[in-house]
Amino acid sequence: MQKIILLLLGLAMGANALCPGAEKPCTGHGSCQPNDKCLCYRNWQGIDCSERKCPQVTAWADVIENGVAGHARDAHYYAECAGKGVCDRNTGQCECFPGFEGKGCTRMQCPNNCNGHGTCEYLDEINTSYDGWDAHKIQICSCDPGFEGYDCSRKKCRTGDDPMTSGSTAETHRIDLSSSSAGNFALSFTDWRGETWTTWVFDFATVTDLAIKEALEALPNQAIPSVTVTESSTDVFDITYDLVHNTGTQTLIQIVTTQCNAEGCQPRIDTALDGTPAITRSTSSDMEAAVCSNRGTCNFNSGICECEAGYYGESCSDQTIIM
Numbered sequence: 001m002q003k004i005i006l007l008l009l010g011l012a013m014g015a016n017a018l019c020p021g022a023e024k025p026c027t028g029h030g031s032c033q034p035n036d037k038c039l040c041y042r043n044w045q046g047i048d049c050s051e052r053k054c055p056q057v058t059a060w061a062d063v064i065e066n067g068v069a070g071h072a073r074d075a076h077y078y079a080e081c082a083g084k085g086v087c088d089r090n091t092g093q094c095e096c097f098p099g100f101e102g103k104g105c106t107r108m109q110c111p112n113n114c115n116g117h118g119t120c121e122y123l124d125e126i127n128t129s130y131d132g133w134d135a136h137k138i139q140i141c142s143c144d145p146g147f148e149g150y151d152c153s154r155k156k157c158r159t160g161d162d163p164m165t166s167g168s169t170a171e172t173h174r175i176d177l178s179s180s181s182a183g184n185f186a187l188s189f190t191d192w193r194g195e196t197w198t199t200w201v202f203d204f205a206t207v208t209d210l211a212i213k214e215a216l217e218a219l220p221n222q223a224i225p226s227v228t229v230t231e232s233s234t235d236v237f238d239i240t241y242d243l244v245h246n247t248g249t250q251t252l253i254q255i256v257t258t259q260c261n262a263e264g265c266q267p268r269i270d271t272a273l274d275g276t277p278a279i280t281r282s283t284s285s286d287m288e289a290a291v292c293s294n295r296g297t298c299n300f301n302s303g304i305c306e307c308e309a310g311y312y313g314e315s316c317s318d319q320t321i322i323m
Contacts, residue, residue, distance in 0.1 A: 020048035043092065052092030055104030058133065059083045076133050081105045108138045111151035118143040118152035145195035146303070155303030159192050160293035160315030161247040167287035170241050173253045174282040175212075177235040180204055183257070183273035187215065190251040191223040192289065198256060201267045209237055238282060244317070248289025252279060293317040 019025035019032035026038035030049035033039045040049035059079035081087055081094035085105035088095055096105040110120035121142045124135035143152035161167060175187075182205065188198040199215035213229040216239070228240040241250060259272040291298050292305035296316035299306055307316035 022048070022050065046089075051089040052087075054080050054085075054087035054092055054094050055106075056080050057082045057104035057106040058137065060100075060137070106137060110139050110141050112153065114141040114143070114152045115147075117147040143194075145191075146193040149300075154300035156193055157291050157296075157298035157300075157303055157305045158315035159248070159289040159291055160313070160317035161243070161287040162290055162294040163311070163317055163319050164295075165288065167285070168243065169283065169286045170243050171246075171248070171250050171281065171285035172238050172240045172283035173250070174232070174280050175237045175239065175253070175255065176278045176280070177204065177207075177237070177273075177275070178233075180235070180273050180275035180277055183271045184269045185273040185277070186256040186267040186269065187212070188254045188256055189216065189219060189223055191221070193221075195221070195223070197221075197223050198267055201269055204273060212237055212239070240283070241285075243287065247287045247317075248285055250285075250289075252281060255279060 018036040019038050020036075021027040021038075025032040026040065027048050027050040029044040030038040030040035038047065038049045040046070043053045045051050045053055056078040058076050060076075060082050062076050062079065062083070064075050081096070082100070082105045084100040085094035085096040087093075094103075094105050096102075099109050101107060101109045107122075110118075114120055118141040120139045122136050123130050123132070123138050123140070126140060126142060141150065141152045143149070146156050148154050148156055177185075184201050184203055186199050186201050188196055190196045197219040199212075199219065202211060202215070209229040209231045213227055216224045216227050216229070222245070224241070225245045226242045227246075228242070230238050230240075232238045239253060241247075255273070255277050256267060257269070257273040257277065259269050261268060261270045288294065292307070293311070293316045295311040296305040296307035298304075305314065305316045307313070310320050312318050312320065
């Protein structure tokens with residue numbers, strides 16, 4: 001009787017061992033089914049369940065199977081490694097082709113990682129209204145102020161007015177506070193580098209044209225070195241940029257009115273400005289804001305204008321005297 005039992009056990013063990021596997025049936029990653037076939041556990045595959053599966057994400061390129069019963073589906077269906085990488089069956093991780101990265105090679109790399117002078121952002125972060133299939137797959141560089149280029153590798157050069165053109169009208173922005181009666185506000189300005197600066201806070205009850213002028217000229221990095229501010233009518237202020245430092249079309253100045261009175265708020269606005277303040281471009285400039293004033297070449301490595309003969313200055317906007 002004992003011999004019969006041992007024989008039956010041996011037969012059972014032999015039957016289990018018929019499923020493929022290196023050290024144990026189905027390599028320990030599946031169950032041995034009738035007809036000596038392995039039923040692999042989740043994320044494992046192969047005849048012996050020894051191969052890992054890699055992530056499946058929205059495919060970069062796909063073929064739509066139209067006209068086949070039960071197979072019609074949308075474009076960009078799920079694909080292993082998004083079709084832009086090779087699965088390492090030992091680790092279950094995708095080895096992405098150049099230019100792609102992330103789990104399942106789901107996103108496009110930013111060129112040269114933006115050279116440390118920008119942030120790598122998705123399309124729907126750059127353009128919040130975009131909702132295409134690749135909105136959260138393609139990435140582009142959003143450069144820091146003072147840098148530009150597809151990979152943020154180029155330094156910006158100073159802009160200025162071409163000294164050989166006839167423009168002489170400076171730009172004027174008008175701040176209309178006539179609908180307000182109380183509250184605090186600040187002003188923000190974006191300079192030629194793309195950097196946005198915010199003034200200290202004004203109290204509507206005491207603000208003057210001189211106070212606005214001093215605050216704007218106090219912005220860092222000579223964002224507005226010189227400006228003229230006049231109160232053209234009650235609670236309406238005209239801000240006129242000079243003809244040397246802020247030439248051409250300027251980014252429209254903004255009024256900051258959002259209340260923020262917690263510790264650390266900058267600017268700290270205890271009481272939001274009431275009414276509906278408005279800012280308009282009351283006078284447009286006929287001057288240029290051209291890189292190196294069209295009279296030099298920008299050295300993108302240094303961010304310094306290399307002026308043509310007969311011109312000089314930070315933006316090549318000055319002429320030498322011809323005798």
